[in-house]
Amino acid sequence: MYALTQTEKEIEDEVFQIYAVEAEGKIIMDFTTDREFAEKVVKLLNENGVEINHAVDVIEDLVY
Numbered sequence: 001m002y003a004l005t006q007t008e009k010e011i012e013d014e015v016f017q018i019y020a021v022e023a024e025g026k027i028i029m030d031f032t033t034d035r036e037f038a039e040k041v042v043k044l045l046n047e048n049g050v051e052i053n054h055a056v057d058v059i060e061d062l063v064y
Contacts (some may be wrong), residue, residue: 002028002045002055004038015022020058028055031063 005022007030009017019038020030034040041062044050050058 002042002050004035004042006035020053023052023055028052029058029059 001023003022005020005027007018007020007027009018009030010016016033017035018030018034019032021028021038021042031041041059044062045055045058
C-alpha cells in the first residue's frame, strides 16, 4: 500500500535527497533526509494498515 520514494530538492544552492511516503501513485508527504527513518515509517504504516486519510497525521506525530 505505502512505498518509499526519493526526490531531490535544492535549498539555498544545496541539493538534498528527500524521502517521502507514496500511496496510490501520489506522494503523501515528504518529510526527511534520513532514509532509514523513512523506511521505518513506511513499514509502520503498512504493518498497521493505516488508512490514507490518516497517514499524514501519523507521519507528523512521528516526526514532531
